[in-house]
Every structure is written in C-alpha cells, then in structure tokens.
Amino acid sequence: MQDHVHHHDSTRDGSSDATPGGIVDKRRPGELVFTACLVIFSGVLLWNAYGISGFEALSGAGSVPMATAAVMLISVAIVFWRTVKLSKTEDETVMEDITPPLVIILALFLVAYGVLLKPLGFLPTSALFLIASIKLLSKRSWGFTLLVSLGSLLAIYLVFRIVFTVLMPAGIVPEAEALQLLRNLFKGGA
Amino acid sequence: MDAFMAFLTIFTHPELLVLVGVGTFAGVYVGAIPGLSVTMAVSILISFTFSWDVLPAISLMIGIYMGGVYGGSRTAILLNIPGAPSAIATAMDGYPMAQRGEAGEAIGTTTVMSFFGGLVGIVVLAVLAPVVSDFALKFQPRDYMLLAVLGILLVGSLSSGSLVKGIFAGALGIAIGAVGMDPLTFTERFTFDIPLMRGGINFIAVMIGMFGVSEALMQLHHVDTPAIRQKINRIVPSFGTIRKHLPLSLQTSTIGVLIGALPGTGGDIAALMAYDHAKRVTKNPSRPFGEGAIEGLVAPETANNAAVGGAFIPMMTLGIPGDAVTAIMIGALFIHGLNPGPMLMVEQPDMFWFIVGALVMANFFMLLFGLTGIKLFTKIVEMPRAVLIPLILLLSIVGAYAVNNSITDVYWMLGFGVFGYFMRHYGYPLGPVILGVILSRLLDDNWRRAIISEREDLGRFFHGIVTSPLSLVLFIAVILIFASQTPLWTKFRKKETASK
Numbered sequence: 001m002q003d004h005v006h007h008h009d010s011t012r013d014g015s016s017d018a019t020p021g022g023i024v025d026k027r028r029p030g031e032l033v034f035t036a037c038l039v040i041f042s043g044v045l046l047w048n049a050y051g052i053s054g055f056e057a058l059s060g061a062g063s064v065p066m067a068t069a070a071v072m073l074i075s076v077a078i079v080f081w082r083t084v085k086l087s088k089t090e091d092e093t094v095m096e097d098i099t100p101p102l103v104i105i106l107a108l109f110l111v112a113y114g115v116l117l118k119p120l121g122f123l124p125t126s127a128l129f130l131i132a133s134i135k136l137l138s139k140r141s142w143g144f145t146l147l148v149s150l151g152s153l154l155a156i157y158l159v160f161r162i163v164f165t166v167l168m169p170a171g172i173v174p175e176a177e178a179l180q181l182l183r184n185l186f187k188g189g190a
Numbered sequence: 191m192d193a194f195m196a197f198l199t200i201f202t203h204p205e206l207l208v209l210v211g212v213g214t215f216a217g218v219y220v221g222a223i224p225g226l227s228v229t230m231a232v233s234i235l236i237s238f239t240f241s242w243d244v245l246p247a248i249s250l251m252i253g254i255y256m257g258g259v260y261g262g263s264r265t266a267i268l269l270n271i272p273g274a275p276s277a278i279a280t281a282m283d284g285y286p287m288a289q290r291g292e293a294g295e296a297i298g299t300t301t302v303m304s305f306f307g308g309l310v311g312i313v314v315l316a317v318l319a320p321v322v323s324d325f326a327l328k329f330q331p332r333d334y335m336l337l338a339v340l341g342i343l344l345v346g347s348l349s350s351g352s353l354v355k356g357i358f359a360g361a362l363g364i365a366i367g368a369v370g371m372d373p374l375t376f377t378e379r380f381t382f383d384i385p386l387m388r389g390g391i392n393f394i395a396v397m398i399g400m401f402g403v404s405e406a407l408m409q410l411h412h413v414d415t416p417a418i419r420q421k422i423n424r425i426v427p428s429f430g431t432i433r434k435h436l437p438l439s440l441q442t443s444t445i446g447v448l449i450g451a452l453p454g455t456g457g458d459i460a461a462l463m464a465y466d467h468a469k470r471v472t473k474n475p476s477r478p479f480g481e482g483a484i485e486g487l488v489a490p491e492t493a494n495n496a497a498v499g500g501a502f503i504p505m506m507t508l509g510i511p512g513d514a515v516t517a518i519m520i521g522a523l524f525i526h527g528l529n530p531g532p533m534l535m536v537e538q539p540d541m542f543w544f545i546v547g548a549l550v551m552a553n554f555f556m557l558l559f560g561l562t563g564i565k566l567f568t569k570i571v572e573m574p575r576a577v578l579i580p581l582i583l584l585l586s587i588v589g590a591y592a593v594n595n596s597i598t599d600v601y602w603m604l605g606f607g608v609f610g611y612f613m614r615h616y617g618y619p620l621g622p623v624i625l626g627v628i629l630s631r632l633l634d635d636n637w638r639r640a641i642i643s644e645r646e647d648l649g650r651f652f653h654g655i656v657t658s659p660l661s662l663v664l665f666i667a668v669i670l671i672f673a674s675q676t677p678l679w680t681k682f683r684k685k686e687t688a689s690k
Contacts, residue, residue, distance in 0.1 A: 022351065022617020031616050038358070045365060045380065052372075052379050058646045059638040061372040065379050068364045075358040082354075098615055102410045106583070107608060110403070113587060114600050122588075130580050137413050138576035148577055156584065164238040166592040 027086040029094040035080045042073040102137070109133055121171015126153050196543035199245070200551050206249045210548055213253020214555035219570055220254060221261025222273040226582065228258030229514045229624075230405055233397035234589040236522045244526035244541075249548050251522060255515055256552035259457050259494050260304045260560060265571060267296045267487075276457035276494035279465035283479065283486030290482055298427030299484060300491045301560030303439055306432075307492030308553040310443035311450065311499025315506075316546050318451075323507035323535035331639035332654060334508070336664035338629040338636070341453030341510050342622050343671045353674065355618045363626015364633060366391055373631075374638070386598055393521055393627045395590045395602040400620045401514070402586035403607025406579050408614055413575045425561050431484055438468060438485060439492045446493030450500025454625055456513020457494035457501075464493030495556075499549065505530055506542055509632060514621040517628045 022028065046069035052062030095101070109129060116125045130149035138145065160166045170176065200206050220231045231254050239247040262274025267284035280300065287296040329337075342360035347353050369380040370390030381387040432439075442464040449460035468479075468489035475483040501512025509531035511517035523530050528541065535542055590603035610620055644650040655661040 021614045024352070024617070028616060030612075034612055034616055048380055048382065052377055053375075058641045058648065061375045061377040061379060063641075064634040064637055065365065065368050068361045068368065071361040072358055072365065075354045075361065078354050079352070079358065097411075098612075100411070102413065103407050103611075106407065106410060106579075107604075110583060110587070110604050110607075114597060114604065117587075117591070117600070118597060126584055130584060133580040133583070134577055137410075137579060138574060140576075149580075152577070152581055153584075156581075156588070160238065160588060160592075164592075165241060166238060166588065167595065168588065168591065 023089060025086065026089040027083055028089055028098065029092050030098050032080075032083055035076065035083050038076045039073070039080050042069060042076050045069040046073050105136065106133060117171075118169050119171060121173045121175070122168030123153070123157065123173050123175070124171065126156075193539060193543045196540035197547040199540075199544050200249065200547040203245075206245060206548075207551065209246050209249040210253040210551045211555050213250040214257035214552045215253075215559050217254035217257020217259075218261035218264075218556065218559050219257075219567075221258035221277075222264045222567065222571055223573065223578070224265055224269075224271045224273050224409075226578070227274055227401060227405060228255055229397075229401040229518065230582070231258065232515055232518045232522075233394065233401050234585050236518060236525065237394050237398070237589040237593045240522075240525045240593065244523075244528065245544065247522060247526065248519075248545065251519060252545065252548045253552045253555065255519075256308065256495070256498055256549065256556055257559065259498055260301070260308075260491075260556050263300045263304070263487075263491055264297060264567065267293055267300065268568075269571070276461050276497075277490070278458065279461040279490035280487060282465065283481070283483045286477075286480070286482035287484075287487070292482070294424050294426045295428050295431075296484075296487060297564075298425045298561065299431055300487055301425070301557060302427045302429075302432050303435075303488050303491045304495040304560065305553060305557040306439055307443045307446055308495035308498060308549075308556065310440070310492070311447050311496035312546060312549045312553065313499070314447045314451075314496075315499040315502050315549070319503050319507050319542065320535065322503060323532045326507050326532035327536070328660075329508075329532070330654070330658065330661065331636040331643070332651065333658075333661050333664060334510075334636040335633055335640060336655075336661060336668060337453060337504075337508060337510055338633040340664055340668055340671075341504075341629065342625050343668060344452055344454040347671045347674060351617050351619055353671070356622050359613070359618050359620065360622035360626045363623040363628075364630045365626075366396060366623070367393070367627040367630020368634065391602055392590075392593060392596075392599045393624075394593050395599040396606050396627055397518055397521070397624055398586045398590050399603040399606030399608075400610040400623060402582060402589070403604060404610030404614060404620070406582040406586070407607065407611045409575055409579050409582075413579065425564055427561065435485065435488045438472065439488050441471070442467060442489040443492045443496040446496030447500035449493070450497030450512050451503045453504045453508070453510045453512060454621070456515065456621075457497040460497040460500075461490035461494040464489040495553075502545065502549070506545070507532055507535060509534075511625060511628055514624050517621075517624045520628055 046066065049062055049065035049069040052065055053060035054062065057063075092098075109132060113125055113129050116128070127150060130153055131145055134149050135142070135145040161168075200210060217228065217231070220226045221228060232251055235251060235254065239250060258274055259276050262272050262277030263280045263284065265271050265273035266277040266281035267288050270281050270285035272278045272281050284296050284300070287293065342363070343353075343357065347356070365380060367390075369387055371377070371388055372379050378388060445464045445467055446457070446460045449455050449463055450457065465486060468485045472479075472483075472485045475485045477483045479486050497513075501516045504510045504512050505516040505520055509520065509529070511520050520530050528534060528538070586603060586607070587600055590599045591597065593599060610623075613620060613623075640654075641648075641651055644654060655665050
C-alpha cells in the first residue's frame with residue numbers, strides 16, 4: 001500500500017487559485033504532451049486571430065484576439081521550455097495518476113449521457129447514468145444502488161422541475177401527460 | 191434614506207429572508223463537504239435561477255457564498271481536509287486542536303471569528319464602495335483595460351503556483367470570451383467557420399465545466415478514502431479567547447478585506463496571507479503554530495470571511511470581479527439585465543444597498559448555523575463520494591443544459607470539464623480563465639475606445655498613461671508583476687530566502 005499513498009495527496013489536485021496543484025519542480029506524466037498541445041493550439045489561435053482583421057487598425061476586431069493569442073503562445077512556450085528541463089516524477093504513471101480507468105469510464109459515461117439525453121429523455125438517461133456510476137464507484141449491492149440512485153433522481157427532479165421550473169427533454173417519457181394527470185387527480189380530489 | 195430602505199429590503203421580505211437563510215445553510219454544507227465548492231455551487235445555481243427575479247436569485251447566491259467560505263473550516267478542523275479552498279490555512283492548526291480533543295472549541299472560535307471578519311468586510315464595503323464608485327466615474331477606458339489586465343495577473347502572482355501558467359490561463363479566458371461575432375464590426379472571431387460558434391461560447395457552460403465536472407473527476411482519485419468519524423458533541427465558543435485575540439482578528443480582517451478587494455484575488459489567498467501575518471506578529475502563540483495555535487485559526491478565518499465584503503467592492507463599483515465566485519456573480523447580474531460598474535451605483539444604488547443588507551443577514555445566519563447542528567453535520571459529511579460524484583456530474587449536466595435548453599452547451603461543458611481536469615493536474619490555476627471570460631468584453635471594448643480616442647496612435651496612448659497618475663500606478667503594477675517573472679528577480683528572491 002505504501003507506494004499508493006500519493007494517490008491521496010490532495011496537494012496535487014489543484015483545488016483553488018491559492019494552490020493550483022501540479023508538482024512545482026517535477027514533470028508529471030503526460031505534462032509534456034499536454035503543454036505541446038497547448039503550444040500548437042495557441043499557434044493555431046494566433047494564426048486565426050491574424051485572419052480576423054490583420055494589422056489593419058489598432059482598434060480592429062482582431063487586435064485584442066491577436067494580442068491574447070500571442071500572450072498565450074509566448075507564455076505556454078515558456079512553460080514548455082521549463083517543462084522540458086524538469087526531471088520526471090519517479091512514482092507516477094499516466095494510467096495511475098493522471099487518467100486512471102475510473103476517470104476515463106466516467107468521462108465516457110458523460111459523453112453517452114449527452115448522446116442519449118435528447119432521444120431517451122432526462123429521466124431514463126439520468127437513471128441509467130446514476131445507477132451505472134454509483135454501482136461502479138461504490139461497489140455496493142444492487143438494492144443500495146437502485147435505492148440511492150432512484151431516490152436522489154426523484155429528489156433532483158422534483159426540486160428542479162418544480163422549484164426551479166427547469167425543462168429537460170422528455171424523450172420517451174410522457175412527462176407532460178403524467179403531470180397533467182396528476183393535476184387532474186388533485187383537482188378531482190379537492 | 192432611500193439607501194436605508196433598500197438596505198432593509200431583505201429584513202422586511204420574508205421570502206427573501208428565507209432564501210438567504212436557505213442559501214447560507216446550503217453554503218455551510220457545500221463548503222464543508224470535500225468535493226463540493228462554492229464556485230461549483232454558484233455556477234450551477236446561476237443556470238437554475240436565471241428565470242427568477244433578480245432579488246431572490248441574488249439572495250440565494252449571497253447566502254451560499256457567505257456560508258460556503260465559512261463551511262470549509264469545519265472539515266478542515268475535523269478531518270484535516272479543507273472543505274473549501276479558503277479553509278486550507280485553517281487545517282494547519284485546526285486539525286491538531288481536534289486531535290487534542292478541542293474540536294468543539296476550535297469550531298466555536300472559528301464561527302465567531304468568521305462572523306467578526308464577515309462583519310468587518312461588510313462595513314468596509316458599505317463605507318468604501320460609494321467612494322470608489324465616485325472615483326471610478328473619472329476612470330478612462332484605458333484605466334479599465336489596465337485594471338482588467340491587473341486582475342487577471344494578480345491571481346497568478348499571489349498564488350503559490352507559476353505565474354506564467356496563470357497568465358496563460360487568463361489569456362485563454364479572454365480568447366474564450368472573444369469567440370463569436372464581434373459586437374462592433376460583426377466580423378467573426380475564433381469561430382473557425384463553424385456556424386454553431388457564431389453565438390459564442392456560453393460562459394456558464396465554461397464555468398460549470400471548469401468548477402463542477404473537473405472537480406468531480408478529480409475527486410475520483412479519492413473515491414476510496416474512508417470517512418473518518420470524529421467524536422464531537424458540543425460547539426463551545428470561548429469568549430475569553432475571542433476577547434484576547436480581538437486585536438489580531440482586526441488586523442487579519444483588514445488583510446482579508448484588502449486582498450479580497452484586489453481584483454482577482456479572493457478568500458483562499460487572503461486566508462494564507464493572514465496566516466502568514468499571524469505567524470510573524472504573534473510573539474507567544476498559545477501553542478507553536480502548526481500544533482494547534484488558536485491564532486492560526488483566528489487569522490485565516492477572519493480573513494477569508496472579510497474577503498467576501500472586500501471582493502464585492504471592485505465587483506459592484508468597477509464591474510471587475512474580486513475572485514472566481516464574484517466573477518460568476520457578475521455573470522448572474524448580467525443575465526438579470528444589470529451591468530455592474532460605477533453607473534450601477536449611480537443609477538441603481540438600491541441594488542447595492544440590498545446586497546449589503548443580504549450580506550449582513552447571511553452573516554448572522556452563518557453564526558446561527560455555525561454554532562448549531564453538529565449532529566446533522568457529521569451525518570452529511572459522511573456522505574460517500576461514490577454517491578456524491580455522480581450527483582455533482584448530473585447536476586452539472588442539468589445546469590449546463592438548462593441555460594439555453596441546448597445540448598451544445600452540455601458538450602462545451604464536458605469539454606471544458608476534461609480540459610480543466612488536465613489543467614489542475616499540471617498546475618494551471620482555473621480562476622484566471624473565468625476572470626478572463628468575464629472580463630473579455632470589458633477589456634476589448636475599453637481598449638478600442640481608448641485607442642480610438644487617441645486616434646489610433648500608440649505613442650499618444652502611452653503618453654496618456656504616463657501623464658495620468660491613476661493609469662501610471664496601474665501600469666507600473668502590471669509591469670512589476672511581469673518583472674517578478676524575469677530571471678533577474680528570481681535570482682534576487684533566491685538570495686533573499688537564502689540569507690534568511
């Protein structure tokens with residue numbers, strides 16, 4: 001277990017602006033690739049910004065974008081230069097410390113959520129998402145998983161649908177009809 | 191008199207009062223639960239309250255803000271896990287106190303001190319904001335531009351990370367804010383000829399992604415960390431201790447307000463600086479710092495709550511956010527058709543006084559909830575991350591979707607969530623990104639106004655800066671921050687620390 005202690009080292013997480021995370025004098029796995037991507041991205045952005053209005057006027061639509069992209073490129077180039085010179089952290093790997101399987105799976109769940117939201121509707125998609133991820137993360141029984149996921153989904157639905165009146169895609173659930181039915185029921189009762 | 195009536199609005203409207211109360215209560219728990227942050231809560235909340243009237247929406251958010259800054263201290267003391275960034279310094283002496291069985295006293299002192307700090311911050315806000323806004327009416331466009339740049343730079347320079355990364359993050363934010371049609375010339379900017387991007391990137395999606403999704407993904411690393419049960423039955427504020435530390439708390443509150451009022455810097459930085467100050471000025475701490483010194487609790491807790499009032503000063507008077515949460519609040523005010531800045535204080539002073547009233551109320555609620563409910567608290571904090579993380583993710587999606595009923599926003603949010611996740615891993619601060627997004631328009635507009643008024647002449651522009659005392663001060667501040675990054679300065683600093 002000793003070698004896994006650093007997994008709980010929250011100082012590397014970057015929880016605030018006062019302590020932005022990372023490791024100051026070491027290069028973490030994947031850091032160089034990430035920085036290189038940022039350099040390329042900033043370069044593309046600068047090229048794109050130049051295309052907006054070029055050097056035609058200081059007050060042109062492209063001036064601030066160009067200045068901004070230039071600042072991005074210069075700053076991230078400095079970061080890249082510094083990162084290259086740093087020595088690697090000894091106890092970290094990409095698959096363990098940067099993108100462990102759990103993170104990748106949850107990220108894929110989120111993409112799947114986005115894809116299914118429109119066709120399937122809010123309630124079924126959210127139910128699937130919560131059940132799958134709570135089961136995966138908690139490793140508890142199906143009873144616990146179903147109770148917690150459906151219970152909290154119901155609470156979220158009631159709060160946001162009724163208090164905040166947020167409209168989510170209904171999809172295959174005849175939500176409006178159900179609510180109308182409920183209203184009629186209460187009217188009939190009163 | 192009108193100002194006074196506006197100040198009283200919150201006290202005479204039960205529904206607003208309830209919302210501040212609910213907000214503060216929720217804030218204390220949001221702040222306390224590791225993995226939930228105030229920035230996260232407020233950014234998700236904007237999307238849900240944007241159909242509300244402005245007063246209820248603001249009441250709720252102010253409550254959450256005030257409560258959240260305080261709430262982080264409890265988990266810092268009990269579990270050595272700061273529930274919120276502003277409580278990082280609190281853990282250093284709070285947890286050792288809890289280990290000695292003084293958790294009740296630590297929480298009691300923290301609560302009263304937070305209340306005190308909060309009050310100092312609000313008083314300073316009420317006194318200074320009108321003065322600053324009068325002064326701000328004389329600001330030239332170039333001053334606004336310089337202030338915006340300064341705000342973004344300050345986050346990077348006062349934090350413990352690398353300034354270059356902070357500068358990159360801020361510039362990235364400005365670029366994100368510029369995406370879409372230029373409002374003046376209707377040229378497309380950074381749209382890459384994709385029709386969907388002409389409308390720009392919804393800043394709420396960026397915020398929820400950066401502070402909601404990325405944080406939740408980060409928490410996945412700690413999903414197996416077991417909750418530690420702490421025995422604590424009663425919260426006891428020790429009034430003797432509080433009286434004894436009044437002078438220190440006044441100093442650290444002042445530090446808090448000042449740091450909070452600097453554009454770009456908030457409670458987390460204020461707390462660390464106040465802790466540092468306490469360490470330097472306290473000759474005989476109750477125990478050595480780091481081993482349960484009560485001074486080590488007083489300083490950060492007064493400072494971070496004082497910073498709340500401080501952060502509202504540049505936000506209300508200049509339209510420049512004091513920290514990430516106020517950046518989000520500015521976004522909320524925009525959505526409700528208000529335009530924070532000196533004109534807001536002239537045209538709608540009621541709004542300002544209403545906010546001051548709401549802050550006062552939130553501060554009292556914080557005291558109330560801070561001294562009660564410890565049983566419920568220990569239950570809620572034990573909520574397993576395995577349940578919490580999926581719920582945060584679900585709320586983030588609902589929040590991003592709800593703003594425009596658009597699935598595109600959900601994808602932007604996810605994209606920025608993943609991107610923010612990597613930024614955290616590699617030590618890039620996220621606050622400057624949000625500051626940049628919010629300030630992008632202000633920066634762009636004021637630069638163009640400034641340079642047009644100087645007939646597109648850069649020489650005249652600099653002449654203008656050098657001949658106006660205010661612009662000159664701002665300009666020098668910006669230059670100094672940059673200079674602090676040059677090798678020469680680093681060498682100087684190293685020498686200094688070596689000689690210590």
